[in-house]
Amino acid sequence: MTDFLHQLDPVSLLSITLITATPLTLAALGGMMCERSGVVNIALEGIMLTGAFVGYAVAFFTHNLWVGVGAAILSGMIIASLHAVLSISFLVDQIVSGMVINILAVGITGVFYRTYLESATAAGPGTLPHWDIPLLSSIPVIGPIFFQNQFVTYAMLILIAVVHFILFRTVWGLRTRACGEHPRAAETAGINVYFVRYVNVIASGALAGLGGAYFSLQQIGNFLPNMTNGRGYIALAAMIFGKWTPLGAFGASLLFSGSDQIGSRMQSVFQVGVPLQFLGMLPYVLTIIVVAGAMGRAIAPAAVGRPYKKGS
């Protein structure tokens, strides 16, 4: 038994689980802000890819990782505002608009990567530094898991609390949820539905853009075409599985990334176990089950997906 635990190395397993849950949680938080205000966001994948690319490109040319992180967030906000303009002002179907952004992100990052970065020979900007929080990082077990991380992971941990507070403890959060549940009633109560939705969609871009920075600036210090590799859709699944709440989404992200890690470790350490593909299916199958109403139904904000038109 001790041998088993030793080989599985639970502390490093939990640590890597938390780290790989970072982009999922951030994008899920973004999707949540967006959907709570009534706008579906399947564009998380494209926003993260854009953030990963712009963050890396800016860090590469300015030789400053922090400027890169800022640029990733900003680029997420810019591309998300395209989603906002199309789906809120031009009443484009929100699924279509999200899909457009995913396609556009592949195109833009692919074209500019090929022109400016693929054959660049200068040294890359490296990865974000590890920060050990004094005192806390030396606590056994908890220290190595929570307090010896890089910036994006710390930011995620803080943002879970921030988004929870905003959504459930502030006037803005109440307004956001009102717009997502019953926009006409919200409008009647004097809330500017368009404004609330715009701000939330753009905020979701900031969160997912930061999630994108994880891939290029925290994880590997490089950009690769299509490096987000469907993680935006897992984040969407985590958001739904967590029933549109920050803590739920965080838990779901941990479950999804953890099952991934356990699967690969089981295989490498014991050469046995379930085929990896079945563990790979887990997030999606669980989400389907939840959407179908088993395991406690996940109920989306009532007005999500519907374009809102004043006075109609």
Added chain:
Amino acid sequence: MSSRVTRWAFNAVLVPLVSVLSGFLVGAIAIVAAGADPTQAYLALFQGAFTNHNAFAETLVSTTPYALLGLAVALGFRAGLFNIGAEGQFYIGSLTGIFVAYSIHGLPAVIEIPLGLLAGMAGGALWASIAGALKARFGAHEVITTIMLNYVSFQVASYLVDTPGRMLAPHVSTPRTPDADPNAILPIILSGSRLHLGFIVALLMVPAVWFLIERTTIGFRLRAVGFNQGAARTAGISVGWTIVLTMALSGALAGLAGIVQVLGVNFHMTDTVAAGYGFDAIAVALLARSNPWGVLPAAFLFGALHNGASFMQLQTQVSADLISIVQALVIIFVAAPSIVAFLLRLRRAPAETVAITQRGVDTPAA
């Protein structure tokens, strides 16, 4: 000219046309930003799509899956269903189809080919009807379930193709299924090219789907459900069954696209998942405004872009990903006709929502 005709011309011809032109125009800006010459890039794109040796036949080869997938998505749209899962149905259809196609031996082609195609359609139909049943029974939104089912299908494909004793061919360097039986392979219809019988299949499916939607009871129910679920139910139509059936038909077309591609071009399946067909299919259906006849030119455009892109990348160093930018812009302009109207400086822009699908089951409008 009556105003109805004018409106039709605006919606069905002018909007797609202006959208495509605007897409290329904005794409040109991206080319300039990427430090290349747009005229040269587009010239290379055109050559790669049409005028190079065999290029036109290759464009038709690429058009084939787009046409079938576009029909699949368009059919769903007409019933108010957003089938984002065409990609997954494409893979499951390829798997079931190739399984039959490499398992059967010694039958004449007139039997083996239909068997393979039908197996592909059945796989796609079954896979899609999971999402249909979940929607009909539990109200689970098909956009979410089909996205999730896409990823499940990739894992299923990877498991079956990579695992010895499942569908992995013996003695191969990269994991793949065995080759289809020679008699199950779609014959070439233009000698010296790769253009295969699947193109004819796709051409035939266009009127077939049109007939199904416009001239049959099933099609009537499907349109009624897409138009107004409450009214359809009041009229005695079983909304749930119509949803399941529509998803199954849509999945059958997507599965057909998969197996046609396998039996016409690759002859076996690998585990590498080239994602994107499903999303392109949605773009095709949107550009066609969910009209089966419109799917053909839209699929042709996407086939040409797809086919020309690699030559453009070779010639001008502009990444083939450029066509994604063009495609995204085309969809934006098609989905937001008020932008096109604005560009054309039409007064009184039609600002109504383009209703693509009806959302939610039965929930009254907010």
